[in-house]
Amino acid sequence: MTEPLQRKEVVAARAIKVTFGAVKALDGADLVIHSGECVGLVGHNGAGKSTIVNVINGGLSPHEGTLTYGGSAVHGISAARASGVRCVFQELSLCPNLTVNENARIMHAELKGWNWRSRAGELVRGQLQKIFPGHAIDCDSTVDDLSIAERQMVEIAISFAGLNQRPKLVILDEPTSSLDAGLAAQLMTYIRTFIGEGGSVLLISHILGEILSTSDRIVVMKDGRVVADRAAKAFNTHSLVEAMGNVVREQEFSRKVTERTGAPVLSMPPHPRHGIAFQAYRGEMIGLAGLGGHGQTDALLDLYLEHNSNWWPSRKREIAFVAGDRSLNGTFPLWSILKNLSIASLGQLSSRKMVSDSREATLGSGWKQRIEIRTPDMQNRILSLSGGNQQKVLFARALATTASTVLMDDPMRGVDIGTKQEVYEILRSEAANGRTFIWYSTEMDEIRLCDRVYVFREGAIVAELVGDEISEKNVLAASFSEGEAA
Numbered sequence: 001m002t003e004p005l006q007r008k009e010v011v012a013a014r015a016i017k018v019t020f021g022a023v024k025a026l027d028g029a030d031l032v033i034h035s036g037e038c039v040g041l042v043g044h045n046g047a048g049k050s051t052i053v054n055v056i057n058g059g060l061s062p063h064e065g066t067l068t069y070g071g072s073a074v075h076g077i078s079a080a081r082a083s084g085v086r087c088v089f090q091e092l093s094l095c096p097n098l099t100v101n102e103n104a105r106i107m108h109a110e111l112k113g114w115n116w117r118s119r120a121g122e123l124v125r126g127q128l129q130k131i132f133p134g135h136a137i138d139c140d141s142t143v144d145d146l147s148i149a150e151r152q153m154v155e156i157a158i159s160f161a162g163l164n165q166r167p168k169l170v171i172l173d174e175p176t177s178s179l180d181a182g183l184a185a186q187l188m189t190y191i192r193t194f195i196g197e198g199g200s201v202l203l204i205s206h207i208l209g210e211i212l213s214t215s216d217r218i219v220v221m222k223d224g225r226v227v228a229d230r231a232a233k234a235f236n237t238h239s240l241v242e243a244m245g246n247v248v249r250e251q252e253f254s255r256k257v258t259e260r261t262g263a264p265v266l267s268m269p270p271h272p273r274h275g276i277a278f279q280a281y282r283g284e285m286i287g288l289a290g291l292g293g294h295g296q297t298d299a300l301l302d303l304y305l306e307h308n309s310n311w312w313p314s315r316k317r318e319i320a321f322v323a324g325d326r327s328l329n330g331t332f333p334l335w336s337i338l339k340n341l342s343i344a345s346l347g348q349l350s351s352r353k354m355v356s357d358s359r360e361a362t363l364g365s366g367w368k369q370r371i372e373i374r375t376p377d378m379q380n381r382i383l384s385l386s387g388g389n390q391q392k393v394l395f396a397r398a399l400a401t402t403a404s405t406v407l408m409d410d411p412m413r414g415v416d417i418g419t420k421q422e423v424y425e426i427l428r429s430e431a432a433n434g435r436t437f438i439w440y441s442t443e444m445d446e447i448r449l450c451d452r453v454y455v456f457r458e459g460a461i462v463a464e465l466v467g468d469e470i471s472e473k474n475v476l477a478a479s480f481s482e483g484e485a486a
């Protein structure tokens with residue numbers, strides 16, 4: 001890894017304070033990034049990572065502190081961009097009704113004049129190919145028609161692309177949250193190439209493995225402050241988790257092989273052309289694995305619709321769903337945190353057709369405490385929460401229901417390591433009490449927690465792994481056809 005000491009300062013944020021009402025999002029945070037280094041930024045949900053990104057990106061003026069780019073104090077998004085700063089936001093910011101090329105035009109004002117569309121196409125295609133070789137994204141497609149992973153890939157490519165000026169610093173706020181392991185590895189490799197060419201990257205992630213393997217230096221934030229700033233090689237997973245203020249817990253789940261008695265609670269026939277059928281029994285935790293976009297989300301939606309197609313709402317909910325695309329299918333942006341949480345449980349919270357405010361408040365405060373939703377008031381709007389805390393609310397919404405089956409579409413994206421550990425324990429104990437979980441995850445560590453795993457390829461289930469057969473090697477082997485793997 002490169003040694004950052006004698007390199008030039010690209011951006012320096014010092015003693016930054018930002019408050020939102022009573023919340024001190026940044027409370028005197030310092031962050032300096034040099035040329036030719038990848039800085040990993042970690043911290044619990046709500047620690048202030050996205051807020052400091054917004055400050056560096058010029059989108060948010062700090063209430064106190066100084067900010068310089070290459071040693072000069074300038075202000076605002078245009079000035080930050082002119083200084084070579086680019087940002088890939090956690091909540092992706094492409095315009096959904098425009099094509100990939102048109103989005104590139106918005107981000108790269110230089111793409112003007114005759115024939116700009118084909119030049120935009122060349123720029124994005126070329127950059128996508130550099131970062132994600134072998135990708136199959138059509139740059140003439142409307143963004144709305146792309147999967148969440150493809151949108152994330154496009155936004156990353158547009159940010160790294162340089163027409164007249166190469167970016168100096170690219171900020172990646174949870175860039176792999178929707179990418180499968182293969183795409184995430186391609187991105188990490190490209191980051192090291194970009195750093196080798198003198199560029200800088202600020203990498204924010206809750207996946208500590210990629211922070212440790214890709215960063216030169218790691219900065220840890222806690223409650224709006226920087227609490228550690230050291231060379232990456234000075235950390236390991238254990239010390240990083242501790243620096244974030246979490247207790248390191250060993251995951252010692254004894255995976256169980258559930259006796260399949262009685263009828264399955266959910267089932268799905270095999271794909272018409274190939275593959276095997278899906279079945280889930282009471283109390284099982286079933287993982288859906290394979291490369292992203294190979295039919296896992298569609299399978300979850302089919303299962304959900306099949307068991308929830310009655311237009312007449314019933315008091316007793318049998319199946320709950322944690323959406324993967326939070327902003328598209330998960331949150332009600334104009335509603336409070338509490339309403340977002342309680343919406344799936346109104347039947348159990350009401351009597352005589354009226355929702356009881358006190359029962360709703362009790363439900364909210366219970367879950368706020370149980371998975372640490374960081375807010376001063378559950379009546380605040382959901383968008384006042386950090387991304388990871390919004391995700392926790394969606395999780396709580398499903399778990400708070402009486403549904404006997406919970407379908408989860410990669411639900412832990414953006415959730416910090418401490419909360420993940422809590423949630424894994426909740427899932428385990430709920431499964432032991434008879435709840436069934438069907439869990440699509442892009443993280444192998446989560447797939448390993450399941451009792452049984454179905455591997456998807458090209459829309460079909462191509463393998464079933466049980467107990468000790470659940471390993472990265474077996475999942476990867478099943479994810480590629482024999483021809484591809486050769």
Ligand SMILES: Nc1ncnc2c1ncn2[C@@H]1O[C@H](COP(=O)(O)OP(=O)(O)OP(=O)(O)O)[C@@H](O)[C@H]1O
Binds near residue numbers: 020044050052386388
């Ligand atoms: N627009 C806003 N209005 C009110 N509070 C906000 C707003 N934006 C952020 N906050 C609060 O500021 C704090 C820091 O949020 P921030 O998004 O920076 O956290 P984060 O470290 O990026 O978290 P995550 O890992 O969940 O993305 C949180 O308590 C959040 O609720």
